[in-house]
Amino acid sequence: MTVRWNFPTRVLFGEGTLADIAPEAKRLEATRALIVTDPGVVAAGIARKVQAALAEGGVATEVFESIASNPSDQHALAASEAYVEYGGNIVIGVGGGSALDVAKIVRLCATHPAPLAQYDDAKGGSALITQPLAPMIAVPTTAGTGSEVGRSAVVTMTETNKKTVFFAPNLIPDVAILDPALTTSMPPKVTACTGFDALTHCVEALCTKMDHPMCDAIAMEGIRLVHENLERAVEDGSDLSARGAMLKASMMGAVAFQKGLGACHSLAHPLSARADLHHGLANALCLPAVVNFNRSAAQAKLATIGGLLGMRQQDEETMAFECSGAISSLRQAIGLPEGLGQAGIQEDTLETLADLAFEDVCHTENPRPCTRDDLLSLYKASF
Ligand SMILES: NC(=O)c1ccc[n+]([C@@H]2O[C@H](COP(=O)([O-])OP(=O)(O)OC[C@H]3O[C@@H](n4cnc5c(N)ncnc54)[C@H](O)[C@@H]3O)[C@@H](O)[C@H]2O)c1
Ligand SMILES: [Fe+2]
Secondary structure, three states: OOOOOOOOOEEEEOOOHHHHHHHHHHHOOOOEEEEEOOHHHHHOOHHHHHHHHHHHOOOEEEEEOOOOOOOEHHHHHHHHHHHHHHOOOEEEEEEOHHHHHHHHHHHHHHHOOOOHHHHEHHHOHHHHOOOOOOOEEEEEOOOOOOHHHOOEEEEEEOOOOEEEEEEOHHHOOOEEEEOHHHHOOOOHHHHHHHHHHHHHHHHHHHHOOOOOHHHHHHHHHHHHHHHHHHHHHHHOOOOHHHHHHHHHHHHHHHHHHHHOOOHHHHHHHHHHHHHOOOHHHHHHHHHHHHHHHHHHOOHHHHHHHHHHOOOOOOOHHHHHHHHHHHHHHHHHHOOOOOOOOOOOOOHHHHHHHHHHHHHOHHHHHOOOOOOHHHHHHHHHHOO
């Protein structure tokens, strides 16, 4: 069997790197940029800074900010209309995964015939994403999804009310600008939730079975960075060193999960689509139970993860056994709720959520196969 290994994104990292955005846009021959962002990022003053940096280099801009956290196809379609109306020749995504994913889909909608639903990866739609896309620069303002280097974009389709993944190599932004100073305004709760998404990407990518030694190494370093920096970033949002390390961990999680994800993401997707739970929080609530469930299939890797999370060295079985507790302790240390019930999920919805989680493809990459009832048990164990 042939496997494919790619690390294609151009990444600019460092405090003040936003100043490079105009030369990067020019290198991509862009003159008119649609900035796709959301109201929280605008309120934090970040969209204005991006506009100013582009204006300084002679790139005209317009801002589209009408998107929500857990965005839908309607947000993406409206942003795409704005892009076409403006006559843009580059899309700049500025924000967390929500804004970056909508920005990616703008390029898809602007160049490929409707309906968007036909490009759903779960239905083989990736093969239809064939046209060249407009250039894109991604400027993450959270540190969790790593969408700036990923080839997927996730929105909730209004018709099905399901988180739907669009996946294609050309969805990857041309440039990612990782400027830690743009993440300091993230409130502690958003820092904690998004940071746990980065951790979950690294943990699930490492544990999934596909052979990808480069992704494994990247995932391990990502876990170490989360262990050393997430609590610091939550406690002191202005700590640029911790913020920068979390941006690195987030990017590395997304590079690593080109290898695959696992059951935790299948459990998380319906929690966001149906109950509007933040994606990273949904992962944080389910990850300990999933890690525990995976012990029989991924003992050595879970022992490694335990070590990277600061557990003292013991025999492999004990470390794998205690890994789930190490993850719960980190979750508690950064002030996140300790169960789905505490996060406002109604117990009588778990059956429906389990049906939806089973329909989600991520669990097919889990190291231990999952039935629908396993997923229900995992929800119950996470309650
Ligand atoms: N493409 C992928 O591979 C991928 C991977 C994981 C998750 N996702 C998707 O990404 C979305 C979640 O993204 P997210 O976790 O980054 O959260 P988000 O983009 O929804 O942002 C969360 C909140 O934080 C605010 N915010 C963002 N940056 C800020 C800053 N610097 N200062 C102040 N406020 C700020 C936003 O306005 C928003 O209200 C979900 O839709 C999820 O499904 C995509
Ligand atoms: Fe995720």
